[in-house]
Amino acid sequence: MMPPTTDALIAKLSPRDLAILDDLQQFRLLSTRHIQRLHFPIAPDTHRTAAGATKATWRVLTRLERDGLISHLQGRIGGVRQGSQGYVWQLGSTGERLQRQRHGYKTRRRYTAPSQPFMEHRAAVNDLVVRLRELQREGDIERVEVEAEPQCWRTYTGPHGVPQTLKPDLYAVITRGEYENHWFIEVDLASEHLPQIVRKAGVYRAHAATGLEQRRLGIYPAVLWITTDPPRVAAMRAALRTDPGLPKGMFTVIAASEVDAFLRGSEGGAG
């Protein structure tokens, strides 16, 4: 049973408000800056200046917070080099209830205080999502479809009939020209030991061997690791080479600074 106030609340919200709630549901934690970049782009026909866009973002976010639809976390989040840290937003209890009513979900998501490493990793993943949408808006990518966790997870039957779950950080379909590239994406903050990376690559190999994805798509998506800096890229590539069982060409490792150029196609992409 939904309280009667929820219908009135939905009627009060603009399509942009609802889109923000959808993004927060899908990506869980978004900074003020993320939401500004996604929904308040700086353009001649929308917001002419960054300051105007930021203020507009703040107006909307504080209104949604006032209505209990969203809330913000306290505490710093990694990746910001200067200035104050900014707020990180998530769905509030009213917003979560409203989303369940809009989309017909039955299960409730438990909202607990996320750990610092989780938040930093989530911020890095969401940075990528925001950048993908910006590249689409700027025309560098024609189309981008993204599945976040847990939609991007894949279950399969492993050795001895044991059910296994492949858990990429992101699944993305990127259309550019005639090419439609499918990616399983892993965002690496250099916090995992290299053997763990190799082990994870082995999970992809095992999943690919089931042929499940190939039957659905015709191909197996490429696996893209995005990591911190070139030395880490070199270390990860070297680690992946140590396992002769890993198929060549299945894994791509790039640094975060190379993402733009990579996605614009100057370095190609499998698919």
Place this chain on the structure above:
DNA sequence: TCTAGGATGAGGCGCACCGT
């Protein structure tokens, strides 16, 4: 009345600079 932008300022943080 609602939404958007201009102006302005507080506060936080990184960084360069300085003296020790």
Place this chain on the structure above:
DNA sequence: ACGGTGCGCCTCATCCTAGA
């Protein structure tokens, strides 16, 4: 090599005005 300080940049916050 340090630790302290000031500056610049950024986010957050508020008040005001303009236009649909």
